Structures are given as C-alpha cells and as structure tokens.
Amino acid sequence: EGPIDRKKTPDEISDQPLPLLGDFEWCTVDVTDQKQLEDVFLLLNENYVEDRDATFRFKYTREFFNWSLRSPGWKQDWHVGVRVGSTKKLVAFISAIPVNLRVRDNTVRSVEINFLCVHKQLRGKRLTPVMIKEITRRVNRCDIWYALYTSGTILPSPVSVCRYTHRPLNWSKLHDVGFTHMPSHATRNQMIAKYTLPKATSTEGLRPMEEKDLDEVRLLFEKYQSRFDLVQNFDEAEFKHWFLGNDEKTASNPSSKVIYSYVVENQNGQISDFFSFYSLPFTILNNSVHKELGIGYLFYYASDADLEYADRFSPEATAALKERLCGLMNDACILARDAKMDVFNALTSQDNALFLEPLKFGPGDGFLNFYLFNYRAFPITGGIKDDKSYDTVKRSNVGVVML
Numbered sequence: 144e145g146p147i148d149r150k151k152t153p154d155e156i157s158d159q160p161l162p163l164l165g166d167f168e169w170c171t172v173d174v175t176d177q178k179q180l181e182d183v184f185l186l187l188n189e190n191y192v193e194d195r196d197a198t199f200r201f202k203y204t205r206e207f208f209n210w211s212l213r214s215p216g217w218k219q220d221w222h223v224g225v226r227v228g229s230t231k232k233l234v235a236f237i238s239a240i241p242v243n244l245r246v247r248d249n250t251v252r253s254v255e256i257n258f259l260c261v262h263k264q265l266r267g268k269r270l271t272p273v274m275i276k277e278i279t280r281r282v283n284r285c286d287i288w289y290a291l292y293t294s295g296t297i298l299p300s301p302v303s304v305c306r307y308t309h310r311p312l313n314w315s316k317l318h319d320v321g322f323t324h325m326p327s328h329a330t331r332n333q334m335i336a337k338y339t340l341p342k343a344t345s346t347e348g349l350r351p352m353e354e355k356d357l358d359e360v361r362l363l364f365e366k367y368q369s370r371f372d373l374v375q376n377f378d379e380a381e382f383k384h385w386f387l388g389n390d391e392k393t394a395s396n397p398s399s400k401v402i403y404s405y406v407v408e409n410q411n412g413q414i415s416d417f418f419s420f421y422s423l424p425f426t427i428l429n430n431s432v433h434k435e436l437g438i439g440y441l442f443y444y445a446s447d448a449d450l451e452y453a454d455r456f457s458p459e460a461t462a463a464l465k466e467r468l469c470g471l472m473n474d475a476c477i478l479a480r481d482a483k484m485d486v487f488n489a490l491t492s493q494d495n496a497l498f499l500e501p502l503k504f505g506p507g508d509g510f511l512n513f514y515l516f517n518y519r520a521f522p523i524t525g526g527i528k529d530d531k532s533y534d535t536v537k538r539s540n541v542g543v544v545m546l
C-alpha cells in the first residue's frame with residue numbers, strides 16, 4: 144500500500160493550464176463574491192447529478208457551498224471553472240479542499256475532489272478529463288499529490304463501495320413524488336403507520352452541540368474513528384467548521400441551516416455520544432404539487448458505548464454499540480423530521496449496518512464508490528452484504544463521509 148507515482152516536487156509541474164478548445168477559458172471562481180457563487184449555484188442546480196430516471200436533481204444551496212467549499216485551508220485557486228470567452232457564462236466547475244486522511248496506518252496529506260460538473264450541452268466533449276488534469280496540476284503545484292473522490296459510476300479500481308439507504312420520514316410525500324412505491328401487501332395507511340416516528344426524542348441528555356463541547360467531542364470522535372481504516376483527521380478548526388458550520392448566519396434564517404450536530408450529556412456532565420446530519424434537498428423535476436424533497440444525510444457520529452470493552456469488536460461490545468446507536472439514530476430521524484426533511488439518507492459505511500434494518504432504512508438503488516488518486520490501497524469493506532438484506536451485521540471499515 145502507498146503512493147503510485149515517484150516522489151515529485153512542485154517545480155516539476157507546469158505553471159500553465161492545459162490549452163482549452165474553441166471559445167472556452169479557464170477561470171478561478173471567487174466564492175466569496177456572491178455573483179460568482181451564484182454562477183456555481185446555477186450551473187449545479189441545472190446540470191449536476193440526477194437520479195437515473197431524472198426525477199430529482201441535487202439542490203445545493205449557497206449556504207451549502209459556503210460550508211463545503213470554504214473549510215479551513217481552502218484555496219480560491221482550487222475552485223476551478225471554465226467560462227465561454229465571449230459571454231463569460233460558467234459552463235464547468237470542479238473543486239478541491241485540503242484534508243488529512245488516514246489510510247490504515249498511513250497519514251496522507253490529500254485533497255477531496257467534489258462538485259465536478261459539466262454543462263449538459265457540453266457533455267461528450269472530453270471536458271471532464273481536462274478538468275481533472277487541471278485541478279490535479281493546481282493541487283500538485285501546492286505539493287499535494289493524493290486525492291479522495293467519490294462517484295456513483297464505476298471508474299478504475301474503487302478502494303471501497305457503499306450502498307445508498309433511505310429511511311422515509313414523510314412516506315406519503317415520497318410516494319406522491321414516485322421515490323417510494325406501495326408494496327403489494329400493504330395499504331397507504333399501513334405504510335404511513337410503519338414509518339411514523341414518536342413525537343419527541345428519547346435519549347436522556349440529548350441537546351444541540353455548542354462551542355463549549357468541541358474539545359470533548361473531538362476527543363470522543365478521534366477514539367471512535369480509530370476503529371476504521373479510511374478516515375479524515377480533523378484538527379480543532381476543521382472540527383469546529385464541519386460540525387458547527389458558520390452558524391451565526393443561519394440563526395436568523397433557520398430554513399437555510401445546513402449542518403445539524405447533537406451531543407448526549409450524561410448525568411455527570413460528560414459527553415458520551417454525538418451525531419450529525421446535513422441538509423441537501425432535491426429539486427423534484429416536473430411534479431405539479433411538490434417542488435422540493437427535504438433530505439437529511441447522516442454525517443459523522445461517535446459513541447463511548449464500546450469503550451469499556453477490552454475488545455471493541457467483541458459480540459458484547461458490538462451489542463452495546465448497536466443498542467446505543469439504535470436509540471441515537473432513531474432520535475436523529477425524529478430531529479430530521481422536525482427539520483422538515485422527508486427522507487433520511489445513510490450509506491452502509493461506518494457502523495451503520497448495526498441500525499439500518501432495526502430503524503427501517505431500506506436499501507437504495509445507488510452505490511457510492513470511493514477512489515484514491517495516486518495511492519494504492521487494499522480494498523476496504525464498505526459494509527455491503529452480497530445480497531439486499533442486512534441480515535448479519537457486516538461492519539464497514541469506511542469512516543469517511545463525503546458530501
């Protein structure tokens with residue numbers, strides 16, 4: 144396991160971008176300029192990933208980009224765009240943010256690549272490989288040689304693959320928009336009853352995470368994450384950014400809130416657990432009644448449930464963790480429902496297999512493949528059972544969650 148290419152230095156890398164065909168020009172998007180942020184927002188909301196039947200399209204908000212593109216150490220030069228020379232219209236985008244990854248026992252200074260988007264009318268012009276080469280060049284110039292990225296499509300050699308899963312929160316709306324279907328043996332009311340959640344959460348001491356919790360939660364999180372083989376290491380600033388976001392702005396406008404983080408404070412005032420989820424709605428294409436699908440995505444979590452066991456992977460420790468996570472994640476679904484989300488999405492990564500079936504998550508029809516650029520690693524299990532069921536617990540070794 145380890146780097147694929149020989150060690151290089153930035154001065155070996157060209158300081159000029161690759162040539163672009165026709166009336167296209169490279170640009171660097173300044174996402175602190177609301178107008179340029181709007182260009183990215185419009186490009187992705189009209190041209191980014193859709194589901195297979197083109198029923199839904201990701202609806203990234205401006206707040207989401209401010210959160211995901213401006214994490215600590217972010218560089219404007221790594222927000223790469225292609226514009227039409229004559230009109231300055233943004234027709235392609237790709238981004239990188241710096242991250243510290245751990246792949247088994249190796250720490251790898253990397254970037255995470257995300258939001259690769261080419262305008263629908265420019266598909267098939269081989270623009271994607273050129274975008275990837277250009278972002279690679281700009282990152283290499285900063286002496287970073289590795290990258291993590293995900294894709295719904297199969298590309299050469301994924302390091303891991305996880306399955307999409309969904310927990311309906313508002314079954315009737317999901318049914319109305321065609322996301323979920325009525326099983327032959329059930330009625331509408333039976334399906335609604337099946338997915339109805341309690342009014343209130345049940346975990347004693349559960350409350351929103353606050354700035355004063357950060358150090359304690361980061362310590363709990365680092366202990367928990369040590370169980371996985373592919374993780375992102377967060378320093379203090381990164382931890383604050385990813386779990387508290389730039390919350391002051393959303394205090395005024397709750398509907399634009401992106402990241403939701405909660406802690407469990409036990410009787411003697413210690414933090415025993417935490418979990419988080421982010422909001423990333425779908426635009427519903429051609430539906431007269433519903434315009435948007437509210438979606439919560441499970442993000443990171445940690446628990447001390449297994450800490451008292453010498454072997455954290457023993458059946459006893461696993462049972463204790465399973466019981467704790469089932470209570471926590473059921474509360475996460477309740478909080479997501481209260482935040483007007485219609486479905487709660489999770490992958491089969493982390494220890495999710497412990498609660499997916501008990502909490503009525505159903506397998507989705509999508510897979511998320513994880514790729515490492517310029518780094519060879521033995522495959523890391525993504526928690527997928529070979530068949531559709533989750534009958535036996537199949538834990539995963541993927542501890543990184545990509546937006």
Ligand SMILES: Cc1c(C(=O)c2nccn2C)oc2cccc(OCCCNCc3cccnc3)c12
Nearest residue numbers: 192194199293294295307308488489490507545546
């Ligand atoms: C996308 C997505 C979906 C859906 O497509 C979906 N949910 C409700 C209705 N639909 C059609 O369901 C998921 C469950 C877990 C994690 C996920 O995504 C994890 C993060 C994905 N990152 C962005 C991305 C999207 C597609 C391909 N590559 C990257 C998803």
